Amino acid sequence: MTVRLAVITAGITQPSSTRLLADRLLGAVTAALGGPAAVAVEIVDVREHAHDVTNNVLTGFASPELQGRLDAIAAADAVIVSTPIYSASYSGLFKMLVDVLPPDCLRDKPVLLGATGGTARHSLAIDHALRPLFAYLGALVAPVAVFAASQDWGSSEAGRLGERIERAGTAFARLVTGAPAPRQVDPFEQVTPFRTLLAEVTGAA
Template identity: 60%
Template structure:
């Protein structure tokens, strides 16, 4: 049985949030595409960064996450794929979004397929994905899907905006990266046991 877990991180500050809505739609698109790759089960785990804002500040100050934040971080770093969506503030990702990825252990996202998204009030900030989010994920050594999805306020509910098509395309790209990635499996210590004769020689000092 082929199962996948996708962590959908959204750093919207309000509820309801267009940032969370975009993350949900990207998750749905990736799920549909993974089923097309033969997945039996796809679990999308939403992570609302705003719910952990105080814990993130404490983590930055102390160097240690509390138990709830640790569980979230382990979910994100242990997922088969990641969706990361931020609102755009001052032409870049939000401080809350950056803080979340600042506390992830170095190397924990290496090779993890990532789909990037962003929301904003105007299409003028759409390049933030390419000049802010992609360099961040490149530094973390994640594998980023080619298509990033930016949704301006006017894109929602407009068929002419092409938002639905961009979401479907990006979800398909993430699914292809996830399905093509070899799963990280811990070695089974009993799969190739040490021969009994070797153990006897070691014990006798031979």
């Protein structure tokens, strides 16, 4: 079964760390779902549709190109979002796209949250801004999200960022497919009884 993924990325620069995070999250989710053959991907780069999104907000009508992107988001089985954080919240351009989405198109749909910012102090925006927004829209927001500060990309923290992205992608794939979480192994569950150990030692002697 092919999983339809929509990726919304709201970076405004080119190149963009926000787009890079979206691509990394997509790669992790794709790998966890079984590889490129298991997914069909629609990438919605909000920067490329900024004028159309603005006109849609002002007039209530979407251009044919923008409507195609909105329809792809509505038809997706799951959505990955990545937005820059400005002044402790998601970008205005990102919110404008959310405002013109078809009503209830995200209801009961798994959504993986990603965000970028200049400093780690912005990381709380995922919990106090993004989660409430998508909870209001009725989405199934993934518990594991990823925030990437500038320092995460080109330092010793880059490895940890990769680990966080892989963890988020794996957990999101389980949410999308309905697979149960892996069973946690109790380190004391298979302890050899002392009587058995004593018998082995005695026998060896």
